[in-house]
Amino acid sequence: MRFGALEAGGTKMVCAIGTEEGKILEQVSIPTETPEITMPKLLEYFQDKEIAALGIGCFGPVDLDLKSETYGHILMTPKLAWRGYDICGYFRRNLKIPVGFDTDVNGSMLGESTWGCARGLDTAIYITVGTGVGVGVLAGGKLLHGMQHPEGGHMLIPARGDDAYQGKCPSHGHCLEGLAAGPAIEERWGAKGTTLAEKSEVWELEAHYLAYAITNYILVLSPQRIILGGGVMHQQQLFPMVREKVKQMLGGYLQTKELEDIDSYIVGPSLNDNQGILGAMKLGMDARKEEY
Numbered sequence: 001m002r003f004g005a006l007e008a009g010g011t012k013m014v015c016a017i018g019t020e021e022g023k024i025l026e027q028v029s030i031p032t033e034t035p036e037i038t039m040p041k042l043l044e045y046f047q048d049k050e051i052a053a054l055g056i057g058c059f060g061p062v063d064l065d066l067k068s069e070t071y072g073h074i075l076m077t078p079k080l081a082w083r084g085y086d087i088c089g090y091f092r093r094n095l096k097i098p099v100g101f102d103t104d105v106n107g108s109m110l111g112e113s114t115w116g117c118a119r120g121l122d123t124a125i126y127i128t129v130g131t132g133v134g135v136g137v138l139a140g141g142k143l144l145h146g147m148q149h150p151e152g153g154h155m156l157i158p159a160r161g162d163d164a165y166q167g168k169c170p171s172h173g174h175c176l177e178g179l180a181a182g183p184a185i186e187e188r189w190g191a192k193g194t195t196l197a198e199k200s201e202v203w204e205l206e207a208h209y210l211a212y213a214i215t216n217y218i219l220v221l222s223p224q225r226i227i228l229g230g231g232v233m234h235q236q237q238l239f240p241m242v243r244e245k246v247k248q249m250l251g252g253y254l255q256t257k258e259l260e261d262i263d264s265y266i267v268g269p270s271l272n273d274n275q276g277i278l279g280a281m282k283l284g285m286d287a288r289k290e291e292y
């Protein structure tokens, strides 16, 4: 049996076909323009592929409440052409197969919990640090939804005393995304993160903000593993700094076997950057079981 997967992003749409075992058979990338231009291209890709179901991991915020009239719609995104767009319904109507739907970061979390480094765990988080910051949460073996879905990337964070930067988030200024996403690094330091690898003060401050948020996620959610992905985390030197700062910030309050082996607790993704598309595929597989 074959399944379709769509990782819907603000700049590109990654489409794939794969199997129940998590094997990707083929994959293409289509630029994200307006729904009128992009959606027919996506439909054309999926429609003759004989897929049993489609899964979508989508940029957010999105409506995940199955009882809501706007379930499967994209909500208040700054990408205006997509605001209010019924992405899930478009595929349901046109493909007439079950469609699974969740946020892109919940998708990546699901990819890692199905086939990657969070396999067998009940509770874990996946954080992506790129153009924005997103946090996917697995809690009690399920992707966490509530009145909507967690928006941990916008956790409010006080600026560190030596950081005069005002923060880039239009809603909060100082939230994790406003202080630590790629565009915030670029605006604060006047250069792209990719060119700042040698500047240790950049990554020391970045690690401080990431550790601050992660410490709070640990205290609230008690994750058994924390996975950090996205473009900014290509700066591998962040990992040991984040681990050390998390330990300091926890102040010895929690003593667990996971924290004792913190190198295996705070880790990078394990699926060669396919965690998002594989997670989307699993959303499709689950939708077929539940016949959404």
Ligand code: ADP
Residues within 6 Å of the ligand: 009, 011, 129, 130, 131, 132, 181, 182, 183, 192, 193, 194, 230, 231, 232, 233, 234, 235
């Ligand atoms: P997106 O979040 O748009 O899906 P990415 O995860 O690649 O894409 O994030 C892009 C952001 O990450 C940009 O702001 C970019 O400057 C930053 N970035 C990408 N690669 C690196 C790197 N190696 N080091 C530091 N910053 C990076």
Ligand code: ZN
Residues within 6 Å of the ligand: 153, 154, 169, 170, 171, 172, 173, 174, 175, 176, 177, 178
């Ligand atoms: Zn914010």
